[in-house]
Amino acid sequence: MKNFIEVTELKKVFGNGEDEVHAFGPATININSGEFVSVLGPSGCGKSTLMLMVAGLLDSTSGKVEFENKVVNGPKTDIGIMFQDNTLVPWRTVRGNIELQLELRGLNLKDYQEKINNILKSVNLDDFADRFPNELSGGMQQRAAFCQAMIHDPKIILLDEPLGKLDAMTREKIRADFQKLWMVKKPTVIFVTHSIEEAVQLSNRVILITPRPGKIDREIKIDLPYPRDLQIKRSAKFTEYVNSIQEVFHKYGVI
Amino acid sequence: MKKFIKWIASGWMLILFFVGFFLFWEYSIPLFDIPRYILPSPSEIVLKGSADLDKLVYYTGVTALETVLGYIIALILGVGFGIAISFSSILRRTLYPFFVSIEMTPKIAFAPLFISWFGFGLMPKVIIVVLVCFFPIVLNAILAFNSLSNELTLFYQSTGASRLKTFFSIRLPAALPQCFVGFKYAAINATVGATIAEFIGSDKGLGFYISIVTGNMRPDLAFAGIFFLTVLGLTIFGFVTMMEKILIPWHISMKRINR
Known part of the structure; x- marks a missing residue:
């Protein structure tokens, strides 16, 4: 059986000619139903671009996105979406x-x-x-x-740095709220973030994106039980995950 | 009652200022020996003005009709064109720059032409008011309908809602605060347009009255006319502000909290 979401050789280039900016890709990603996947990378690496392309809210330059074997070629509507700047009116x-x-x-x-x-x-x-x-x-x-x-x-939740503007304590609290709701409803979540700790705490899998043009450096499966509370965050394994990711970004000179 | 006391309490400085201003005016006329044909005292303006009250009230009605009619037409045209330009890339590349360049022209300069084309009646005055009010309304409406946040745009796209539904649920309410900036600016200018149009060519209205009595060396009556014009202007502006409070109460409260 094919995966729930399949992203194949997806690439985005903004502008054309001399103003051309290669923003993302090409990248291939598979996501299972009910999986919580974090897309982690430095700012400007095109991770938000990736998310919008997956949702069909932004056209890709090449490659394709498929949901349950159906190619996306317009805005997907069975999704819930959340940004750093909220969509409350x-x-x-x-x-x-x-x-x-x-x-x-x-x-x-x-x-x-x-x-x-x-x-x-x-x-x-x-x-x-x-x-x-x-x-x-x-x-x-x-x-x-x-x-x-x-x-x-929605079957799919797209979160684009939803906690980006909040203070550390509030972030901690809302992360726990998110986790609680996700564990009950089990939607597929794509979570875009630049917080390593946040990614490790929440996700089944973390996809590490290189600096622009964003490509996938590697994927790390986070093998920790849910709910991931304070105790798990203090565990050696948690720290190990965080450290190994830090090393990757250190290699790129991002941190 | 409580509200009234609160209003007095917060506005007493302003009230004191006005009282002081008119007292100063009243008593500096004999004090500095200013001739009446240059500057009359407030009490004289009230006295002579009230003798001419019938005419003043009638002329206020005339000017009000021109102003309100012109304002409403400008409102309908301005918002209509504003929406059309916001949603059509062709109009945005043709009509929009045209409007922006005309905005630089002092519209009132057209007034003598309109009077010569359309005569002394109601129509040329209404046209001039429309001209004066249209541009701030249309330019602010274009700005208003183009400034929806990227996030909200993506949000409604992700719901698959129709354009019409999105327009009434999100685009229109989001645009109203900026639209009202234009409505208020136009409301201030509306009476200016009507008055100048009447200066140039008319046989009734407050602008006509002021230019005639000034010619007859009656500054007291001119001030009475100006007073009625001010009341008319304040009424129109007050009405627009009231509509803003009724239609977008959330915007007013937002401003209050952010302050």
């Missing part, structure tokens, strides 16, 4: 923003009210359902955005 409350996802998809809001309550509860936002995004802290906004990205039970 300021004129809707937290609940309204989650409903926006459903409305745009033509789903019946009534069927989802209980689900909205549950997902908000799972990230400790149940008291803030009727608040507007600008009344929330950055961390709470990202949690609300996560609910917005998850509410329609």
Whole structure:
């Protein structure tokens, strides 16, 4: 059987002629259903470009992306997506923003009210359902955005440095929330990040991307049990993973 | 009541300033021996103005009609063209630079031409108001409809929603704050356009009134006319600001918190 997501010789070049910028690839990646995969690399290596191409939100220059044997050639709609700058709109409350996802998809809001309550509860936002995004802290906004990205039970979740702008403590907390939700619903996650620790803590597999033009240096399977709590993060094996990844990027002069 | 007290409490400095300003004006006229035909005192303006009240009210109505009619037409055309230009790359490369270059022309310079083409009636004044209001509205609307964040664009694309649905759920509400920048700027300019149009050629309206009484050496009546123009301008601007508060309350509260 083929893999859930197959990325074959995918490449992106922006501009043409003298202004040409080789942003990413070529790269070949296979992802299984329900897998949590981190794409780890220095800034500007094209990892976000890769994510957008996988989602069909950006055309590739060459190569192809397949989901369950079907070639992607337009925006994929059975996905949930989350960025560093959240996609909450300021004129809707937290609940309204989650409903926006459903409305745009033509789903019946009534069927989802209980689900909205549950997902908000799972990230400790149940008291803030009727608040507007600008009344929330950055961390709470990202949690609300996560609910917005998850509410329609997408098979694939794409996270583009969703914790990039948050402070260390808040990141820690939200990572745990993400992990909890992922373990329950088991969507396939592609997580773009430049935090080594974050990648090791959350993923089944970490894909290391070289500096631009981003190519795959290697893939590292993270063989640690879930949930990966503080205790696991203190374990020798965890540190070993982090160190080995650090060495790779050190070799490239990134760190 | 509580609100009123709060308003007084926060605005007392401004009120004091206005009271002081008018007192200074009133008493510096006898003090510095300024002749009445140069600058009348506020009390004289009120006294002489109220004798001419019927005319002033009627002319305010005339000018208001020109202004509001022109403003509304400019609003419809401005937003319409703004959306069309934002969504069409052909229009963006043709009409948009054309509008930007015309924006540099002082529109009011066209006023004598319009009067000579269309006569002394309502129409040339409305056209001049439209001309004055249209450009700030259309240019801000183009900016508004083009400034949706990359993230939100990708988000709605990932939902597979139709263009129409996306327009009303995301694009339009996201554009409203910037649109209102243009609406407010145009509201300030609308009365200017109507007044100057009336200066150039008309037989009624506040602009007409002010130019006639000034010619008759009656600055007191000219000030009364200016007062009514100010009230008209404030009313239109106040209405637009009120609409902003009603239509995009989230934007107002956002500003308050960020301050």
